[in-house]
Amino acid sequence: MINNEDLAYLKEQLGFWDKLSQKEKQLLVSNVYSINYKKGENLHGRDKDCVGHILVKSGELRVYILSEEGRDITLYRLTPGETCVLSASCVMNYISFDVLIDAEQDTEVLLLNIGAFGMLKEGNIHVENYAYKVAADRFSDIMWAMEQILFASFDKRLAVFLYDESARNKSNKINLTHEQIAKYVGSAREVVSRTLKNFESQGILKLSRGNLNIINKEKLRELI
Incomplete structure (x- = not known):
């Protein structure tokens, strides 16, 4: 009951x-x-x-x-x-x-x-x-x-996930490890880490231990 x-x-x-x-x-x-x-x-x-x-x-x-x-x-x-x-x-x-x-x-x-x-x-x-x-x-x-x-490229899949996750949590900070993100997007952790570092080099986000912070949402949206 x-x-x-x-x-x-x-x-x-x-x-x-x-x-x-x-x-x-x-x-x-x-x-x-x-x-x-x-x-x-x-x-x-x-x-x-x-x-x-x-x-x-x-x-x-x-x-x-x-x-x-x-x-x-x-x-x-x-x-x-x-x-x-x-x-x-x-x-x-x-x-x-x-x-x-x-x-x-x-x-x-x-x-x-x-x-x-x-x-x-x-x-x-x-x-x-x-x-x-x-x-x-x-x-x-x-x-x-x-x-x-x-059908989607991995860059686009990851960008869509990050954009949606930010909207869902109403925050630019995403408290997920690379392993967790890989699990959600159906890929390997190494691929996620490499792509996130690429996004960081483009000034889209900032990586930290156990989380990341989206610093340019417009650039992220351009990938979608």
Whole structure:
């Protein structure tokens, strides 16, 4: 069960709440749990059961795929207020591939277990429509990520990532290591380091240990 604060957050974030019957609301509330994950902890993966519908309350999650050779590609990240239905793929018949989900920071989520989510989706058209919409939005993110990897030059991919990351955090300072950036853009750390040093030589940014600072956003945007 969840407390009143979590319930209020749930009502605010789930667009279908007002379309549920009283019985469906009771089913949902009695099957939602507040769970805390430590940074680096895996929530969902190949060897784990289908967990259900995830709503991020604080922190950040990374959704990615992993090749047999161990290379991973970040598909998208989830921040507070965002949801994931790919973690409920076992009741989403149109989803036929596995993703992994890790906590990028200490993260609190509200988790609707898979049984209740499946019952609500099957019994209420508004929940089903919501699930389709969230899945469609996420597949749009996935297609964008694949398009960047397949068709964009690495300079452009990295510039887009840095520009978006700056906008997302509302800061020109990006507190990520080269290893973390490489993970997010689907490349090797050495390639990221070399390209960042090139950007630094052009006066676009200033590198520091564990972070970087964008000092000329117009030049960065010209690369996009």
